[in-house]
Amino acid sequence: MKILVVDDFSTMRRIIKNLLRDLGFTNTDEADDGSTALPMLKTGKFDFLVTDWNMPGMTGIELLQAVRADDSLKNLPVLMVTAEAKRDQIVAAAQAGVNGYVVKPFTAAVLKEKIEKIFERIDS
Amino acid sequence: MTNEQQPPSSSQEEIETRLSEQAASLMEHVSKGDFGEALRVISDLNDTRDRTLYHEVGKLTRSLHEAIRNFNIDMGNVRMNQEEELSKIADASDRLSYVVDMTNKAANKTMDMVEASMPVAIEMKQEAHELKEAWGRLRRREMDPSEFRELYKRIDKFLVDLAANSDKVYTNLSEILLAQDFQDLTGQVINKVTGLVKEVEVNLVKLVAMAGKVDRITGIQHEMKAEEESITKGHGPQIQTEGRSDVVASQDDVDDLLSSLGF
Numbered sequence: 001m002k003i004l005v006v007d008d009f010s011t012m013r014r015i016i017k018n019l020l021r022d023l024g025f026t027n028t029d030e031a032d033d034g035s036t037a038l039p040m041l042k043t044g045k046f047d048f049l050v051t052d053w054n055m056p057g058m059t060g061i062e063l064l065q066a067v068r069a070d071d072s073l074k075n076l077p078v079l080m081v082t083a084e085a086k087r088d089q090i091v092a093a094a095q096a097g098v099n100g101y102v103v104k105p106f107t108a109a110v111l112k113e114k115i116e117k118i119f120e121r122i123d124s
Numbered sequence: 125m126t127n128e129q130q131p132p133s134s135s136q137e138e139i140e141t142r143l144s145e146q147a148a149s150l151m152e153h154v155s156k157g158d159f160g161e162a163l164r165v166i167s168d169l170n171d172t173r174d175r176t177l178y179h180e181v182g183k184l185t186r187s188l189h190e191a192i193r194n195f196n197i198d199m200g201n202v203r204m205n206q207e208e209e210l211s212k213i214a215d216a217s218d219r220l221s222y223v224v225d226m227t228n229k230a231a232n233k234t235m236d237m238v239e240a241s242m243p244v245a246i247e248m249k250q251e252a253h254e255l256k257e258a259w260g261r262l263r264r265r266e267m268d269p270s271e272f273r274e275l276y277k278r279i280d281k282f283l284v285d286l287a288a289n290s291d292k293v294y295t296n297l298s299e300i301l302l303a304q305d306f307q308d309l310t311g312q313v314i315n316k317v318t319g320l321v322k323e324v325e326v327n328l329v330k331l332v333a334m335a336g337k338v339d340r341i342t343g344i345q346h347e348m349k350a351e352e353e354s355i356t357k358g359h360g361p362q363i364q365t366e367g368r369s370d371v372v373a374s375q376d377d378v379d380d381l382l383s384s385l386g387f
Contacts (some may be wrong), residue, residue, distance in 0.1 A: 009230040010228075010232075011228060011232060011235070014232070014235055015235070018235070018238075018239070052361070053358045054357075054360055055357025059356055059357065059358055060358075061355075061356050062356055082357055082358075083358075083360055083361035083362075084359060084360075085248075085361070085362045085365065085371050085373075085378075086355075086359060086362070086370055086371055086372075087369075087370055087371065087372060087374045087381060088355055088370065089355060090372065090378055090381050090382065091381070091385065092355050094358075094382060094385045095387065101378050101382060102378075103372065103373065103374070103375055103378050104361065106375065110375050120354070
């Protein structure tokens with residue numbers, strides 16, 4: 001399982017990578033915004049994407065839209081981990097095809113639950 | 125700075141008196157049919173209006189200049205060898221960058237220490253677990269003498285390691301504790317910047333009032349285009365979620381919203 005973590009703050013990337021490692025996901029890579037993430041996704045054979053929303057350059061929602069519009073990536077599970085808490089935004093993310101939405105600040109338990117739920121749904 | 129454009133005698137009341145006098149004489153000339161004279165009065169009226177305008181604009185320019193000086197953002201006047209005269213805004217930006225640096229350092233320091241401690245804890249847990257198993261077999265007399273000698277050595281090593289590792293974890297924890305000093309330092313800095321923002325706001329309100337006056341006198345109308353709020357652009361963390369229906373207050377709200385959408 002190869003996971004790409006996209007966030008513009010290195011500390012947040014580090015926290016998420018640590019939590020993922022605790023959950024048994026050790027094969028992770030990171031990017032600091034959508035425009036660096038997208039080429040990595042296209043060539044890197046990632047199985048899962050964890051992305052922030054608010055980033056300079058390409059935002060997380062734009063990255064999500066780009067992923068869903070790309071034939072080779074459109075089935076990639078995407079979890080949004082973000083401080084964006086407007087209802088409109090959550091609805092927009094759902095419409096764009098997000099698989100899970102976690103608002104910051106979050107706990108390890110919430111992240112674990114959402115990731116497990118996403119994989120459950122994919123497996124079934 | 126516009127003193128030269130401003131007739132020295134044109135105070136507001138004087139202008140008003142003159143205007144009403146001129147208006148009266150205009151009426152008089154028109155009713156008499158003396159249109160030549162009436163046109164002259166109209167041109168006088170124009171003149172008076174222009175002078176009022178100059179006067180007001182002059183006053184406003186002075187206030188504007190004053191307001192800008194209060195902002196202290198006039199970098200052109202800064203003598204570079206006098207650091208204390210550096211603009212407050214530039215200073216505030218520096219201070220906020222300092223806050224970002226400090227919080228970044230503290231977060232990384234804390235994570236370094238946590239990452240250094242976790243393997244130690246896991247190692248101890250694992251060894252304790254294995255020793256407990258061996259100890260159980262010993263108590264149930266299921267252990268032969270060679271195994272016992274092995275266990276004896278292992279327990280000895282474990283105790284030595286335990287002391288050293290506890291020490292290591294304790295040191296790491298106190299470093300984590302110390303790394304929290306950023307809260308005090310950044311708190312002070314942020315309080316200062318907040319003070320400046322309030323000060324700027326007061327001056328800005330004055331400036332807006334003045335700009336409004338300029339618009340009234342000159343009759344300028346602005347076409348204000350409301351900035352469209354794009355949804356793709358992030359808003360950042362919501363500071364105040366209570367009593368707002370457009371913002372979720374917790375992960376539970378997010379889950380409810382998503383499940384209402386069929387998730």
